[in-house]
Amino acid sequence: MRRQRGALAARRAREACRSHAAMPTRGAITYLAQERHSSYGRDSIELLKVSVASLFRFYNRRAGDDTLFFHTGISMVHRRSILGLCTGAHARFLELPTEQFQLPSGVPPQRQWMQRNKFSAGYRHMIRFYTTGIWDLVARLGYEYVMRLDEDSVLWSPIRYNIFDFMAARGIEYGFRLASWEHGFHRKTSEDFHTFIRGYVKANQLSTGWLLDTCVDQRGIDAFTLEGCGEPYGAYNNFFVSRLAFWKRRDVRHYLDHIERSHKIYTMRWNDILWQSTAIKLFMDRERVHMFQDFAYEHTTFRPMDNQTRKGRCKSCAQCFSWGGIVLGNARGDDGLEARQRLREIASTWPCKTGFYLPRPCLRIANHTRVESLTLGQVSAEQPSCDREPMPYYCKARPASNATYPLMAWETNACACNAEFHTERHPGYGMIRFWRCYKKLMSSVLPGVVVNRRPDGSSSRHGQKNAEWQVAPTQSRLVDKTRGR
Numbered sequence: 001m002r003r004q005r006g007a008l009a010a011r012r013a014r015e016a017c018r019s020h021a022a023m024p025t026r027g028a029i030t031y032l033a034q035e036r037h038s039s040y041g042r043d044s045i046e047l048l049k050v051s052v053a054s055l056f057r058f059y060n061r062r063a064g065d066d067t068l069f070f071h072t073g074i075s076m077v078h079r080r081s082i083l084g085l086c087t088g089a090h091a092r093f094l095e096l097p098t099e100q101f102q103l104p105s106g107v108p109p110q111r112q113w114m115q116r117n118k119f120s121a122g123y124r125h126m127i128r129f130y131t132t133g134i135w136d137l138v139a140r141l142g143y144e145y146v147m148r149l150d151e152d153s154v155l156w157s158p159i160r161y162n163i164f165d166f167m168a169a170r171g172i173e174y175g176f177r178l179a180s181w182e183h184g185f186h187r188k189t190s191e192d193f194h195t196f197i198r199g200y201v202k203a204n205q206l207s208t209g210w211l212l213d214t215c216v217d218q219r220g221i222d223a224f225t226l227e228g229c230g231e232p233y234g235a236y237n238n239f240f241v242s243r244l245a246f247w248k249r250r251d252v253r254h255y256l257d258h259i260e261r262s263h264k265i266y267t268m269r270w271n272d273i274l275w276q277s278t279a280i281k282l283f284m285d286r287e288r289v290h291m292f293q294d295f296a297y298e299h300t301t302f303r304p305m306d307n308q309t310r311k312g313r314c315k316s317c318a319q320c321f322s323w324g325g326i327v328l329g330n331a332r333g334d335d336g337l338e339a340r341q342r343l344r345e346i347a348s349t350w351p352c353k354t355g356f357y358l359p360r361p362c363l364r365i366a367n368h369t370r371v372e373s374l375t376l377g378q379v380s381a382e383q384p385s386c387d388r389e390p391m392p393y394y395c396k397a398r399p400a401s402n403a404t405y406p407l408m409a410w411e412t413n414a415c416a417c418n419a420e421f422h423t424e425r426h427p428g429y430g431m432i433r434f435w436r437c438y439k440k441l442m443s444s445v446l447p448g449v450v451v452n453r454r455p456d457g458s459s460s461r462h463g464q465k466n467a468e469w470q471v472a473p474t475q476s477r478l479v480d481k482t483r484g485r
Helices: 002-022 044-063 076-083 121-140 163-170 193-203 250-262 272-283 333-347 418-423 427-445
Strands: 027-032 066-071 091-095 145-149 153-155 174-176 179-181 233-235 239-243 289-291 297-304 319-327 362-366 370-376
Touching: 027 044, 027 121, 044 066, 044 076, 044 153, 066 121, 076 091, 121 145, 121 250, 121 272, 145 163, 163 239, 193 250, 193 272, 233 272, 250 272, 297 333, 319 333, 333 370, 362 427, 418 427
Parallel strands: 027 066, 027 145, 066 091, 174 289
Antiparallel strands: 145 239, 153 297, 174 239, 179 233, 297 319, 319 370, 362 370
């Protein structure tokens, strides 16, 4: 009798699974899976396991949203190991159509591509997929919303509601967790992203929406230049949620087709942050755009760095913090304990040098005591408008109408210790003052965190001739933009 009941329960479970698979949830959580990163050379499967485990622990075991792993060739062993983490929801691997990850016809040869030695063709296929390919693919599977997570996206606190239901109830069409300031400028060419978008808007006589929010002059699309507007605000879209119907609108589809025909994804490596963010600014009301703030989230890139040779991909070298960040959100008490510990670990990791430059970490602190986020590069926790907190930097730093980027005065003190940097006219001494301030502050708000170590473990002292980590010019998001990156 007990064996019969067990067999009956197993049959019912299989039937429920088949029923669940036949009736898709309102939205699908998606990953683009690979065994090894085509540009960074890292083990992508191990990272993916960490991400999926955090997703189901903090969200999807309760929410039960369908989870899709798109790929172009993952072994069955790896598939089973990933699917074994997906308890509580229907999950499956779907092989992408060939056209999604091959060069479109008419793309110029790779010798004409910008940053061709740094970012592979596979990386640019990924950009294209998240710019033009994912929308129809997921919509054909019967879903209304899509969520993206990357292999290095990690949740660090519980989400006790269904994200897709949350967006539908409030009429939200695009949601994200972190922001990024991107510009698409390359030193080796005069062509820039602003010129491309300006030409498209003028040719199609479009309204500018809220595209010009960062601009000094907001009277028309001719003002949309790198010098006049700086880097556009963008969603750091390694985590985003969007309503698919928006991307199937005729005007949006025309914009995406224009991008596809231009081949700029391949030749200029303009990324999906730029393309998606410009689309929502041109075609979506800002009230339908939402930055989540109530859960802890991390998207960081670490890489091995030999401090002597400055060469990456050194398996025996210590890790340095290259890009991204962690934001704590509203998690309190035990909910935020692991997130706070993770932030301490990231804060203890020295930033990676880029050439001779050491980027300044952006530490945001509330009420002089509580750390809210730690980011690096162009990544930020700023909201998309001045009526939301934390507001974008430009809301409190409007220059005179005849001013142009880049001016040091434009950068505000939203990041802790930036005032110390701008006190000095000489960037080298400014960096010394910044790091002194940063270390002192860290000892106050994150006691026990050691930030005076290089990636090789050696200590460094300010003012010494060989302490180039401290005295190199800044890679500020505003000051450095005319030199490119």
